[in-house]
Amino acid sequence: MPVCQTPFILALDFPTADKAIALAEQLQPSQCRLKVGKELFTRAGPFVVEALQNKGFEVFLDLKFHDIPNTAAMAVKAAAELGVWMVNVHCGGGLRMLQACREVLEQCAGGKPLLIGVTVLTSMERSDLAGIGLDCEPEQQVLRLAGLASEAGLDGLVCSAREARALKAAYPDLALVTPGIRAAACAADDQRRTLNPNEALAEGADYLVVGRPITAAENPAKALEQWITQLNFTDKTKAKGVLAR
Numbered sequence: 001m002p003v004c005q006t007p008f009i010l011a012l013d014f015p016t017a018d019k020a021i022a023l024a025e026q027l028q029p030s031q032c033r034l035k036v037g038k039e040l041f042t043r044a045g046p047f048v049v050e051a052l053q054n055k056g057f058e059v060f061l062d063l064k065f066h067d068i069p070n071t072a073a074m075a076v077k078a079a080a081e082l083g084v085w086m087v088n089v090h091c092g093g094g095l096r097m098l099q100a101c102r103e104v105l106e107q108c109a110g111g112k113p114l115l116i117g118v119t120v121l122t123s124m125e126r127s128d129l130a131g132i133g134l135d136c137e138p139e140q141q142v143l144r145l146a147g148l149a150s151e152a153g154l155d156g157l158v159c160s161a162r163e164a165r166a167l168k169a170a171y172p173d174l175a176l177v178t179p180g181i182r183a184a185a186c187a188a189d190d191q192r193r194t195l196n197p198n199e200a201l202a203e204g205a206d207y208l209v210v211g212r213p214i215t216a217a218e219n220p221a222k223a224l225e226q227w228i229t230q231l232n233f234t235d236k237t238k239a240k241g242v243l244a245r
């Protein structure tokens with residue numbers, strides 16, 4: 001049975017380890033997993049990951065590795081050695097990069113992190129894809145990249161919850177990690193493909209990544225509690241083995 005009892009992953013996009021740890025101290029590992037991303041990790045390094053793990057939290061190391069196969073795979077290995085629960089890589093690195101990342105984990109002794117492929121960032125819409133030479137809807141590109149992730153044997157995908165229904169139909173075994181979660185009253189910020197938490201679960205999302213709507217609240221711990229109370233997730237977590245490690 002996993003420690004965490006909800007699908008929430010809280011994005012700790014803070015400039016210092018002190019701020020991230022201070023918030024974690026107000027939360028329980030049963031309420032959410034914690035995500036350490038580029039800003040916090042670049043400033044605080046592995047120390048902050050270890051500090052959060054020592055408080056009992058499962059950590060998603062969100063560094064979105066995207067490089068030549070060997071470099072990306074060695075970075076994934078380093079993440080595994082930190083004992084993180086989940087790590088992500090960009091599917092845009094291509095099939096050989098994804099395979100190298102999956103293969104390196106097979107050689108790791110001990111607990112392996114879930115290896116998750118980022119498809120199309122939730123901040124992007126059709127016009128952004130046009131700007132990088134892709135003349136298609138985000139969902140088409142997401143499905144194309146999901147095919148690579150599935151072929152490479154990854155555990156899941158980062159996508160918008162808007163694509164979750166189509167992805168679950170095509171790739172039922174892949175866990176869907178969905179950022180861009182916004183309650184009706186929240187600002188979208190730089191997100192473009194958003195959905196509210198209950199809609200996201202109804203569409204098939206397995207994990208809900210939320211940052212600013214909770215971390216920028218006056219009382220983030222209280223805000224998280226409210227988000228949990230308003231969520232219809234009981235049946236889903238009981239039914240789904242995917243929420244276990």
Ligand SMILES: O=C(O)c1cc(=O)[nH]c(=O)n1[C@@H]1O[C@H](COP(=O)(O)O)[C@@H](O)[C@H]1O
Pocket residue numbers: 011013037062064088118120121122123158159179180181189191209210211212213
């Ligand atoms: O991989 C991610 O976590 C991620 C992928 C993606 O497509 N979109 C996305 O927003 N994220 C991350 O999810 C978090 C969303 O934060 P908020 O927009 O503040 O809720 C940020 O830490 C992003 O880096």
